[in-house]
Amino acid sequence: MDERDRALDAAHRGASDFLRTLPDRPVWPRADLDAMLDAFGGPLPEEGADAAAVIEEMSRRADPGLVAIPGGRFFGFVIGATLPAALGADWLVSAWDQNAGSAMLTPATVAMERVAGRWMLELLGLPETASVGFVTGGQLANYTCLATARNAVLARAGWDLAEKGLRTAPAVRFVVGADRHGSIDRAARFLGIGRAEVTVVDSDDQGRMRPDALRKTLAAGDGPLIVCLQAAEVHTGAFDDFATLIPLARAHGAWVHVDGAFGLWAAASDALRPLTAGMDQADSWATDAHKTLNVPYDCGIAIVRDPADSIAMFRTGGDYLVYTGLDPWDVTPELSRRARGVPAWAALRSLGRRGVADLVDRLHENAAAMAEGLAGIDGVEVVNEVAYTQVMFRLASDDATRELGAAILQDGTAVMTGAQWRGRAALRCSLSSWVTSPDDVARTVEAVERLVRAQSAKSNP
Template structure:
């Protein structure tokens, strides 16, 4: 026990040293640090090593080769830094080491996650009776929600999916946006909806489904909408599209991986009508700034999600709202605990203030870049700033130079077939000074042609 305690204390010291070094770190690791990772590529040892030595190697070689995505100057992929309360809760939950599948396995996790689920629904303004499953990612949670949708749609035609599967089943029509996120397409592929069979709704100049060109809907249609288009941050027109879907008795699923959090901000009107959908997915580890991995599968019809995900057995039965019956996983960590801690520490006002600050920072950034001669390709209604320089070559050169600088990191994208880059503001650590530093760097690089 003493050795175990010493090892954990050593891990804490190393973690705190890493934490203290975040402000001065390169945002993307240096080539030398990446090259040093080759030392991990060794044969499996015949005999075990001293755990303290294992930890030392992990820290000394691994830590320098990490991205500083938990700092204030990482603007890629809508990644948030973990809030202090959520980080501390994660450490405590690791000490608990619970298999948080049900009340029998962990009364604490079961009850805390139930409260977290209620708070999530209140924060997002979604129906109070909805089921909330805490899964690993929006990808996994989309898979859970779309599984529930498929099962419910087939049941309308008297088809017992659980017993009879898909062979010979009635056809389910799937309508997606032309700008549908790749993870939604992935979930649909896994569920057997081939990409050639998807009905693709054309989009407008902002990446939103054009209501005038929405394919016909019926009671065997699964309509996939999105809150926060990955490049523009735009929202499908829920107040117009969802009533049409409900009139046809179609199932509406909303991919709200990061954009759904706008419902907790002063700009909630951007997602007006979204509460009328049947299911939603949302990440905690993006805009709520909780640890990876933590996301939510939310379903208006709680029974639909619970029956689709049920994993009860004679030796392991649980209530319908046990997390093992609302997610893909049977064995799972208590990932809802840091989500509870984040919401408890922020409160409704703090959550709104964090999101509003990011919206303001994105707006300022867009203004600075326009003044410097960049093309800002989107309306910047959310936290995404989509940018091009004067040519494809200059756009790529500026992006590469910014990444190589170590000051910031953001990634590439394509918009309307041409290279661009996407700046995502989502970390609670991102200060106005960090935004200023990013803007100043991009202004300098524009003036020098990316050199």
């Protein structure tokens, strides 16, 4: 117990020291992978070390290679910070060390996950009887939902996938938008659906699937059908028109899946809820709580309208396993796993309904302020309509845009990541962190303006 307490004390000191540096430390790491391999590598020592000393050594050596993701100026990819209650809950999850696959084995953590799932369904306006499975992230959430979808549409066509396998199964039509996230294609590949078997539907200038193009696509074939829609395109933040697209797909007997890794949460806001109108009519939804809800990695969420479809896909055998009706292992690919939904319960409990709505609204307000500030810089063009939490901008040429992106990371004030949009280089900001303040936005805009001016002066001496 003494060694464990000292290790936990060392971890607390290391975590607190790191978090205290966030307002002023460079957001991008100061050391690369090779430097970190040198710091942690070498032959495995013959003798062990005191647990607290190991934690202190780990904290000290890792510091130059850490990204300030939990701070207010990390705008790369779509990654939130971690709410205080979610962080504390995650530490307890590790200390409790519960296997959250079974309600009989670990009733406390499974109960918190189940309640968190119910609260999410309520906040997002989704069917209250849907199954909610906690997985590692948006990728596995999409995979879980689409594996369930494939099993269900084949069953409707009279094919028992569990019994007969895929080799001679009816072909499944897999329909996606032109600006879908890459995790959809990757999930399809996991399911044995190749690129040549994916039907791509045109999208508009913001990345929204075009209803006329979907109508034409659906009329061109028949058979088991899955249609993938999107709540918040990863570059522009645009939402598909669910109220129009879902009825079109339903008329052809489709299973409709919504990839809403960060966009589903717009439904929690009175102001932003219209973006999700009609979304509740889909069959499955995927999201990722480490994004908009700001819980720690990892916490993807797979939601399926009819729990019977989840059970048909994922329930396992084993005479030593005990079933309680709907266990966590009935709705995801995993049997043993950590209680990753507990931090989500803590986040929701700490925020309440109003707090979740305020968080989502604040993220959108930060995005609007960022877009306004960037648009005011001479030479900067904001590319997208800022409907949600994404801002995309560029300079006059691709080379200048990429050079600016490298300079931003080197400067360290903020992190933004590069993108390609309609064949042109761009830089993308995702306003996903609960920590981000108006001052963080202003500091970022000031840094970008300073770097643009320096770049311009260098090009035009």
